[in-house]
Amino acid sequence: MPQFTPPVRDTRFVLEHVVGLQNYANLPGFQNATPDVVDAVLDEGGKFVAEVLFPINHSGDQEGCTRHDDGSVTTPKGFKEAYAAFVESGWGTLSAPEAFGGQGMPHVISTAFQEYMISANMAFAMYPGLTHGAIAALLVKGTDEQKAKYVPKMVSGEWGGTMNLTEPQCGTDLGLIRTRAEPNADGSYAITGTKIFISSGEHDLTSNIIHLVLAKTPGAPESSKGISLFVVPKFMVGDDGAIGARNAVSCGSIEHKMGIHANSTCVMNYDGATGWLVGEEMKGLAAMFIMMNAARLGVGLQGLAVGETAYQNAVQYAHDRRQGRALTGPKEPNEKADTLFVHPDVRRMLMEAKAMTEGLRALCLWGALQADLEHAAPTDEEKQLAGDLLGLLTPVIKGYGTDKGYEIATNAQQVYGGHGYIAEWGMEQYVRDARIAMIYEGTNGVQAMDLVGRKLASNGGRAVQALFRIVAEDVAAAKAVPETAAFAGALEKANGELQAATMWFMQNGMQNPDNVGAGAYSYMQIMGLVATGLMWLRMASAAVKLKAAGEGDAAFLDAKLVTARFFAERILPDAGALRRKIESGAESLMALPPEMFMAA
Numbered sequence: 001m002p003q004f005t006p007p008v009r010d011t012r013f014v015l016e017h018v019v020g021l022q023n024y025a026n027l028p029g030f031q032n033a034t035p036d037v038v039d040a041v042l043d044e045g046g047k048f049v050a051e052v053l054f055p056i057n058h059s060g061d062q063e064g065c066t067r068h069d070d071g072s073v074t075t076p077k078g079f080k081e082a083y084a085a086f087v088e089s090g091w092g093t094l095s096a097p098e099a100f101g102g103q104g105m106p107h108v109i110s111t112a113f114q115e116y117m118i119s120a121n122m123a124f125a126m127y128p129g130l131t132h133g134a135i136a137a138l139l140v141k142g143t144d145e146q147k148a149k150y151v152p153k154m155v156s157g158e159w160g161g162t163m164n165l166t167e168p169q170c171g172t173d174l175g176l177i178r179t180r181a182e183p184n185a186d187g188s189y190a191i192t193g194t195k196i197f198i199s200s201g202e203h204d205l206t207s208n209i210i211h212l213v214l215a216k217t218p219g220a221p222e223s224s225k226g227i228s229l230f231v232v233p234k235f236m237v238g239d240d241g242a243i244g245a246r247n248a249v250s251c252g253s254i255e256h257k258m259g260i261h262a263n264s265t266c267v268m269n270y271d272g273a274t275g276w277l278v279g280e281e282m283k284g285l286a287a288m289f290i291m292m293n294a295a296r297l298g299v300g301l302q303g304l305a306v307g308e309t310a311y312q313n314a315v316q317y318a319h320d321r322r323q324g325r326a327l328t329g330p331k332e333p334n335e336k337a338d339t340l341f342v343h344p345d346v347r348r349m350l351m352e353a354k355a356m357t358e359g360l361r362a363l364c365l366w367g368a369l370q371a372d373l374e375h376a377a378p379t380d381e382e383k384q385l386a387g388d389l390l391g392l393l394t395p396v397i398k399g400y401g402t403d404k405g406y407e408i409a410t411n412a413q414q415v416y417g418g419h420g421y422i423a424e425w426g427m428e429q430y431v432r433d434a435r436i437a438m439i440y441e442g443t444n445g446v447q448a449m450d451l452v453g454r455k456l457a458s459n460g461g462r463a464v465q466a467l468f469r470i471v472a473e474d475v476a477a478a479k480a481v482p483e484t485a486a487f488a489g490a491l492e493k494a495n496g497e498l499q500a501a502t503m504w505f506m507q508n509g510m511q512n513p514d515n516v517g518a519g520a521y522s523y524m525q526i527m528g529l530v531a532t533g534l535m536w537l538r539m540a541s542a543a544v545k546l547k548a549a550g551e552g553d554a555a556f557l558d559a560k561l562v563t564a565r566f567f568a569e570r571i572l573p574d575a576g577a578l579r580r581k582i583e584s585g586a587e588s589l590m591a592l593p594p595e596m597f598m599a600a
Contacts, residue, residue, distance in 0.1 A: 002426035003316065004054045004309050006046030006116040009556065010358060011365075012039075017542035018362045018535060019108060019369050027376040029095075029106045038109060041094065045113040048089060049120035052082050057121040060262030061429050064254075065203070071250040073202040073264045079124060083205040087157035091117075092128045096135065096155040100147070106376070111301065111368035115361065118305035122433050123262035127160060129298050130200045133291040134161025134212050138231070141279035141287040149237055150210050160206040163291050164195040164213040164232075164268060172446050174214065174285065175224040179270065181215040181277075190272040191215055191232055194252070197440070201266030202234075202251035208243055209234040211268070212291065213275060214284055221282075229284030230275035248273040259432030293394055295441045297367060300397035302437045303405025304360040307412075310430040311353040314412035317419075318346055340415065348570075349411040355536075355567045356404045358560075362535035367397050388463035392455050393531060399447035400528025402437035409434040448520035451527065452505060464502060467527075471495045471534050478537055483544045483561070490568035491533045494575035498526045501579045508585065518589045519582035526578045533572055540564035 015021045015038065024030040060076040067073050075083075086092060095110035096102020117125040135154050138147055153159040170176035179193025191213055195201075202209070211232045220226030236244040252267040279287040318340040325331075326342035340346045370393070373386035413420035413427040420427040438444050456464055471491065478488035501523055509516040543560040546552040 054120040064261035065264040092157045106372040108368040119309045123260040126263045131161035133294045137291040159208040179215040191270045191275045195268045227284040229278040229287040232275035296398040300401035303402035306434040307405035307408030310409040310412035314415040353408045359532040392463040395447035395451040399444040406434040448524040452520040487568045494572045497575040497579040514586035518586035522578040522581045
């Protein structure tokens with residue numbers, strides 16, 4: 001059976017030496033994240049997910065959720081009790097505002113805990129994860145009355161939350177939605193329509209579920225500009241906060257999915273359900289993007305987290321499994337065979353997984369830091385920089401992070417050979433669970449188009465120029481240190497490929513927009529390489545300094561330096577090939593008529 005150990009030591013290393021948490025102790029929110037509190041979150045949070053959530057991951061996948069004839073849904077055995085323990089322990093309140101019952105800690109700390117939770121049980125983690133996104137939207141766009149009525153019990157975990165976007169006829173193209181919102185005399189709206197793929201749409205974990213629903217009011221344009229956002233509770237809520245009558249919203253069915261079986265992904269039917277406008281009419285997409293951007297960062301974290309668990313199990317299997325002999329001769333002559341660790345191709349898969357999980361962990365936490373600094377940094381210039389970096393890197397963390405998370409999971413399964421294909425070993429669940437992260441909250445191709453179509457040109461390219469500058473500054477400093485000079489040179493070359501690809505888009509995108517579309521995915525991959533490479537340069541630099549000072553665990557630091565070298569030699573060179581793909585343009589990609597794709 002699978003196992004999972006929260007990577008607490010690595011998280012601490014990143015928080016101290018990449019994020020530099022101690023440098024922000026005087027900022028709002030960070031004052032609550034004292035070293036002893038952070039240690040407690042990592043240690044006790046890791047213990048909670050390992051002991052409470054991980055044991056019901058496999059069984060939850062096997063059992064799945066059950067819809068009953070009355071439309072109610074029950075989660076797998078043990079989920080309700082685990083959720084009650086989660087709420088009682090306050091794990092969902094870490095970064096929520098103190099004014100609404102939260103602990104007011106920085107987002108970067110809750111992100112560290114969320115990684116552990118997703119690694120332990122991705123399907124479970126999605127229930128509070130969707131609630132956090134709904135809270136974010138309500139806090140920014142909701143009225144004071146809406147905040148007071150819904151947010152405190154969502155923060156506490158007593159109530160859940162969802163986002164309702166997709167419909168049978170539309171996914172990414174939200175301008176095609178048909179759900180309608182008819183105004184009522186009392187200022188509310190009657191919401192009618194069907195939404196699909198609604199994660200956590202109906203379940204038995206909370207006493208109420210607060211749905212945020214996209215719909216169109218009468219006379220609204222038949223485009224994304226006509227979309228409004230509404231808050232629609234499962235049960236009506238009185239002015240005193242008490243739950244009242246059932247609203248006209250129900251689960252029509254549970255989707256039969258490839259993975260995350262223990263999360264209730266629902267078809268939701270709105271039959272004149274009562275809802276209230278959130279924000280301005282026909283400005284709903286901007287409001288929903290608050291939730292979507294938070295979700296995209298969370299999905300990127302899912303890629304890392306599932307990859308981490310798969311990797312841990314593959315490492316243990318490679319330690320235990322004996323097959324064949326090392327190419328250089330038997331390593332353990334007294335045994336009938338050597339362990340899988342002697343085989344270079346097994347090492348390739350495990351080293352790639354180690355390099356990517358540790359690099360992506362740093363990138364996710366550094367991205368979460370930008371989300372904090374966008375609001376808490378002491379100067380407007382620092383806030384602007386953080387916001388620029390966060391906006392630029394959100395599609396990269398989501399797209400590149402989930403691509404690599406799935407790749408890690410499949411390679412970890414490959415380490416097991418035939419046993420990786422057998423359910424009782426658990427690896428095939430990680431592959432199935434990781435696959436959805438590349439699809440929802442905007443497929444990774446959509447993330448790539450968001451990156452090149454919107455983020456690059458935003459504010460005259462200010463964000464990407466900031467990233468180029470940060471990488472160049474770190475490279476220049478690291479080149480002066482013998483132990484990091486080689487890595488710095490490799491990252492400098494990759495950053496040059498990214499800059500060249502950016503310039504190529506500027507020169508060739510306007511004359512033929514298909515050139516941008518054809519190269520977008522490869523561009524996202526290069527930026528992912530460079531951003532993760534920046535994290536590895538910072539980790540390697542920190543390891544060198546700690547070793548020189550005689551501080552830290554020497555074996556751990558040596559492993560960091562070896563893995564950084566591997567990343568520089570075996571992963572960063574991909575940037576050149578990706579740039580050449582981009583510069584091939586769109587001609588061969590778009591030349592073939594659709595009918596020629598069909599078999600003769």
